[in-house]
Amino acid sequence: MTTQELLDERYGRTRSRRSRRWWTLGAGAAIAAGVGVIAWYAFASAADAVDTTTTAFHLVDxxxxxxxxxxxxxxxxxxACVLEADDADHGVVGWKVVQYPASGTHAQAFxxxxxxxGIATTGFVNTCWVP
Structure with a gap:
């Protein structure tokens, strides 16, 4: 053993293999937990995603x-959904929040x-979400 190794051992400047192994296992567990949390949030937000398609609008009066x-x-x-009506300058002239109860189907038409x-030139669904 060299003089430097003797001094390092005497004054505790070396790490044993066991402590390095525990450090490596702890870091691996922390990374795995982080990946699990990220995957959980990604799945939870995707599970409640709502897609909408405006199929028609009609200016009644x-x-x-x-x-x-x-x-x-x-x-x-x-x-729940926000419906919106705009004028020719894209200003909001009407809006409405509607809520629909739970249904057994994935796709529904309303x-x-x-x-x-004011005088509207278009009507559409602004956004929908799971309350």
């Missing part, structure tokens, strides 16, 4: 717009009326 749309989301969970305060 100066005070009403009818929007027809389809929702694809998780079965057996309630869904038609809703939106009250408007």
């Amino acid at each position: 100066d005070h009403t717009v009818t929007v027809t749309f389809q929702i694809t989301g998780p079965a057996d969970k309630a869904i 038609t809703e009326q939106i009250p408007v305060t």
Whole structure:
């Protein structure tokens, strides 16, 4: 053994193989736990994703717009949506929040009326989510 090795051992500047092994196992466990948490959050947010497609809108009169749309989301969970009507300058002239109870199917079609305060040129689904 060299003088440097003797001094390192005497003053505790060396690590044993056992302590390095525990450090490696602890770091591996922490990384595995981190990957598991990230995977859980990714799956949980994807499981409640709601897709919408506006299939039609109809200007009933100066005070009403009818929007027809389809929702694809998780079965057996309630869904809420924001419906919006815009004017020619893309300003919001009407909006409505609708909630639908849980259904056994993934895809559902609806038609809703939106009250408007001005002349609307379009109606659509702004967003949907699982409340």
